[in-house]
Amino acid sequence: MYVAGVDSGALTTKAVILGDGKVLSHEIVLTGMGGKAHEVVEMALSKADLSTDDLAFVVATGYGRINVPFAAKQVTEITCHGRGAHFLIPTTRMIIDVGGQDSKVIRLNEQGNVVDFAMNDKCAAGSGRFLEVMANALEIDLEEMGKLSLRSKKTVEISSTCTVFAESEVISHIASGIPKEDIIAGIHRAIASRVAGLFFSKVRRKVEQDSVVMTGGVAKNIGMIKSLEEEIGIRIIVPPKPQIVGALGAALIAQEECFM
Amino acid sequence: MAEEKKYKTGKAKKTLSVDVLKYVSKYYIEANRAKKKGSKPICYHTSLDPIEIDYAMGIIPMLPENFAAICGALQIAPDLIEVAEQRGCPSDLCSYFKNHFGYMEGGKDLPSMKDAFDMNLIVLPDPDIVCSLRNICRLHPIWMRQVARFYNVPAFTMDAPQLHPKTSLSKIDDHYIEFGVSQLKDYISFLEKHTGRKFDMERLSETVALSDRLSKIFEEIYELRKVTPCPVGGEDLNSLVFFLVTEAGSQEAVDVAQGILDEVKDKVRRREGALPEGTEEAHRVSFVGIPPWHDMATAFTYMQKYGATSVDEIYVRAFSGFAGRMDPSHPLESLVRKYFFIYPTTTEQALRLINIEDITGYGIDGFICWNLTTCRLISTLIARLKAMYDLFNIPYVTCDADQVDPRQYNVEQVRNRLDAFFENLEE
Numbered sequence: 001m002y003v004a005g006v007d008s009g010a011l012t013t014k015a016v017i018l019g020d021g022k023v024l025s026h027e028i029v030l031t032g033m034g035g036k037a038h039e040v041v042e043m044a045l046s047k048a049d050l051s052t053d054d055l056a057f058v059v060a061t062g063y064g065r066i067n068v069p070f071a072a073k074q075v076t077e078i079t080c081h082g083r084g085a086h087f088l089i090p091t092t093r094m095i096i097d098v099g100g101q102d103s104k105v106i107r108l109n110e111q112g113n114v115v116d117f118a119m120n121d122k123c124a125a126g127s128g129r130f131l132e133v134m135a136n137a138l139e140i141d142l143e144e145m146g147k148l149s150l151r152s153k154k155t156v157e158i159s160s161t162c163t164v165f166a167e168s169e170v171i172s173h174i175a176s177g178i179p180k181e182d183i184i185a186g187i188h189r190a191i192a193s194r195v196a197g198l199f200f201s202k203v204r205r206k207v208e209q210d211s212v213v214m215t216g217g218v219a220k221n222i223g224m225i226k227s228l229e230e231e232i233g234i235r236i237i238v239p240p241k242p243q244i245v246g247a248l249g250a251a252l253i254a255q256e257e258c259f260m
Numbered sequence: 261m262a263e264e265k266k267y268k269t270g271k272a273k274k275t276l277s278v279d280v281l282k283y284v285s286k287y288y289i290e291a292n293r294a295k296k297k298g299s300k301p302i303c304y305h306t307s308l309d310p311i312e313i314d315y316a317m318g319i320i321p322m323l324p325e326n327f328a329a330i331c332g333a334l335q336i337a338p339d340l341i342e343v344a345e346q347r348g349c350p351s352d353l354c355s356y357f358k359n360h361f362g363y364m365e366g367g368k369d370l371p372s373m374k375d376a377f378d379m380n381l382i383v384l385p386d387p388d389i390v391c392s393l394r395n396i397c398r399l400h401p402i403w404m405r406q407v408a409r410f411y412n413v414p415a416f417t418m419d420a421p422q423l424h425p426k427t428s429l430s431k432i433d434d435h436y437i438e439f440g441v442s443q444l445k446d447y448i449s450f451l452e453k454h455t456g457r458k459f460d461m462e463r464l465s466e467t468v469a470l471s472d473r474l475s476k477i478f479e480e481i482y483e484l485r486k487v488t489p490c491p492v493g494g495e496d497l498n499s500l501v502f503f504l505v506t507e508a509g510s511q512e513a514v515d516v517a518q519g520i521l522d523e524v525k526d527k528v529r530r531r532e533g534a535l536p537e538g539t540e541e542a543h544r545v546s547f548v549g550i551p552p553w554h555d556m557a558t559a560f561t562y563m564q565k566y567g568a569t570s571v572d573e574i575y576v577r578a579f580s581g582f583a584g585r586m587d588p589s590h591p592l593e594s595l596v597r598k599y600f601f602i603y604p605t606t607t608e609q610a611l612r613l614i615n616i617e618d619i620t621g622y623g624i625d626g627f628i629c630w631n632l633t634t635c636r637l638i639s640t641l642i643a644r645l646k647a648m649y650d651l652f653n654i655p656y657v658t659c660d661a662d663q664v665d666p667r668q669y670n671v672e673q674v675r676n677r678l679d680a681f682f683e684n685l686e687e
Contacts, residue, residue, distance in 0.1 A: 063672060063676065075683065076676060076679045076680040076683055077676075077680075078680035078683070078684070079680065079683045079684070079687070101673075102673070113687045114680075114683070114684050114687060115684075116655070116684075117680060117684065118658075119658075119677060121631070121660050204650075
């Protein structure tokens with residue numbers, strides 16, 4: 001029995017194909033205009049030598065989940081990230097998900113069910129979009145930011161939490177001749193302090209080692225992870241493909257639906 | 261052909277038969293008529309002012325905040341707010357204020373106002389005097405001073421004491437009451453001086469009795485909402501707040517409220533809930549904050565797909581008086597107790613008690629908190645309440661919105677949060 005989970009996010013659309021409880025394939029494409037849900041599922045199915053006729057159930061998640069007509073069920077990314085992270089790392093109790101449009105902290109119980117969650121307010125600070133804008137201002141690729149920031153010798157202060165104001169601040173730091181790596185480290189710290197605020201708002205007891213997991217595309221940024229670990233004072237576990245955790249959770253829910 | 265609205269947001273489906281807008285419209289028409297004829301003076305107020313005194317003296321209270329809520333519901337507030345911002349108001353300033361400021365500063369003549377107000381019937385008549393009680397919001401008295409300057413009319417500001425955080429509502433020291441009474445007496449002198457009308461304590465006793473009757477009817481409605489299924493949802497209660505805010509002390513408000521109470525009782529007898537026929541009541545939630553008047557559909561109707569209904573709203577209850585019954589034989593003292601000792605002049609302890617009672621009595625599964633972009637007062641209250649919900653492990657979700665300005669609002673984000681909240685409740 002084969003099922004699929006689709007995560008239609010602001011920046012990328014992800015698909016995961018499950019077969020008998022195992023991940024058979026996954027795919028990630030840029031969302032772009034008009035959504036790419038069908039395309040990404042087709043690509044993931046092709047990788048697994050399957051076709052849409054083989055799928056018993058499809059669950060959609062992410063901001064664009066309502067615009068996935070072939071999905072039989074829509075579930076929010078909160079629930080899906082919880083399900084996916086707990087499947088990959090059963091010790092998960094707290095999830096930090098920094099996505100393109102927002103950041104979230106999700107608290108799970110031992111069974112992997114969502115107990116509580118918090119999301120950033122509606123401004124872009126503390127989101128992947130903030131990083132994108134800053135990468136653009138620094139004229140570097142988003143993917144380069146993590147490694148570059150590790151070379152920083154003196155993190156600069158980015159005091160503004162407003163994306164537009166922070167961009168001006170970054171531009172003035174560039175004009176002052178401050179090395180890019182120090183500016184990037186400052187950008188990471190600015191986001192980390194916002195996310196840490198959300199994190200601590202949901203901490204109820206001592207946070208155990210190996211219980212904090214980060215999901216979403218920003219988890220691939222090693223500099224961001226380092227800044228976050230400094231802010232929250234505990235090691236963060238990052239799954240091998242952090243971007244597909246939501247789609248995986250959606251696929252796991254699709255699988256449960258088949259057994260109901 | 262009417263121009264298409266810039267902001268497409270929705271109206272909630274009502275569960276009661278009363279047409280609130282009809283009464284709102286009638287109120288504004290009568291006020292404009294009185295202004296034209298010079299038969300009754302118009303006094304502008306900020307919300308939670310002792311308007312029972314106005315009714316006792318034949319003065320018409322008008323509330324620019326209520327007007328802003330109507331503009332929000334009719335989705336014309338952004339046009340007025342834009343005028344205010346063009347005159348220098350910052351974007352994060354209270355949108356109720358900006359709505360009115362924009363109206364004064366030329367917004368009144370905008371084409372969208374004429375269209376939306378249906379032949380210009382709902383128009384704020386110019387004030388003869390203005391008043392504000394410094395009880396809830398620090399902007400209130402400044403707002404009324406601006407209005408006074410604009411229209412060149414007399415202004416009066418009453419002060420309310422800040423109580424010690426441990427003070428219980430049932431044990432307020434006499435000197436606080438005496439201070440409040442002295443403020444009301446000064447207000448009465450101000451009204452007598454500037455309107456030429458004579459104050460009559462017996463008449464005040466009558467309006468206080470009517471106000472108390474109105475509050476009591478609302479309290480009976482709140483009690484009936486404890487029943488499952490809840491007979492009336494938050495979408496209706498929030499509209500009914502007009503009678504509490506603007507007509508406390510009038511016979512009409514009592515008559516309308518009595519009709520509503522009868523309808524609610526009848527619904528309880530028939531076990532008819534607020535949810536659409538065929539939808540079982542699965543979740544009972546409490547609504548915290550001023551609603552986004554421009555999108556009541558998302559605030560209240562959206563949750564119906566989860567079998568959820570709002571059974572309690574702190575915002576509405578704030579207007580029917582937390583401090584107990586009013587005593588018409590001591591009208592001034594009663595008004596002080598009703599208006600002077602409310603959040604935020606009163607205690608956190610009292611606030612906590614109020615909310616724990618909500619949870620146990622109403623069978624509330626969780627709270628939906630509306631963090632208002634331009635109302636820091638409500639956001640402060642929400643921060644306090646969230647700490648309490650955490651303490652008692654009660655689920656809650658926070659949505660970011662503005663009460664009237666859809667430009668400060670992301671409907672998809674709000675719906676996503678509501679979806680996650682109800683999924684969480686169902687798990």
